[in-house]
Amino acid sequence: MAEFTLDDLITALKEAAGADEGIALDDILDVPFxxxxxxxxxxxxxxxTIERERGITLPDETVVEATTPRMLLDAVNLGLATAG
Incomplete structure (x- = not known):
């Protein structure tokens, strides 16, 4: 399966949780959620949303441990690699 990218994450964030109009979602890889x-x-x-759309299951602790977009991208891509 294709790599999960920052653009994919931004789309998932907006779909699942909305977006604050005052915050630009570019250059955010290392900014805490x-x-x-x-x-x-x-x-x-x-x-x-990501799990459903990508057909993977991530550990529950991912929500706590992945405090930045970069960390969440790494977790999702690891999940994709091990699922495929």
């Missing part, structure tokens, strides 16, 4: 306006519930919803 909390600083981007996304709490744990928003990330949980985003992970559910």
């Amino acid at each position: 909390a600083d981007l306006g996304y709490d744990s519930l928003a990330l949980f919803n985003t992970l559910n």
